Amino acid sequence: MMKTALFAAAAALATVVTAAPVMAKDVLVHYGDLDLNDAKDQKTFARRIDRAARKACEYPSNGRLPDGHSVRCYRQARAAGENQMASVLDQVRLGG
Known part of the structure; x- marks a missing residue:
């Protein structure tokens, strides 16, 4: 079974x-x-x-500078993703 995590950037924002x-x-x-x-x-x-997080926030990957909204979105989405990752790792450590 493929394990996935849904990172809801919009919810974090x-x-x-x-x-x-x-x-x-x-x-x-x-x-x-x-x-x-x-x-x-x-x-x-x-x-x-x-x-x-870059994809969710349409953060430019073509060398262009991102606008302020994209930067804020990316930072918050990444932080939310890292929090979810920490939860997944905690479950793994506990054997779940």
Whole structure:
């Protein structure tokens, strides 16, 4: 069974009061192919979260400078993803 985590960037942004509308998307991050007891695979998981946050916030990857909204969105989405990753790792450590 493929394990995935849904990183809801929009939900993370909802806790922050901003004048601009939230433009983030939900992104699935697959980790079923990783051994989360292995530090190398944990780093792979973190990279996937980073890519998912960039994708959810339409953070430019073509060398262009991101606008302020994209930067805020990316930072908050990544923090939310890292929190979810910590929960997954805690479950792995507990044998779940």
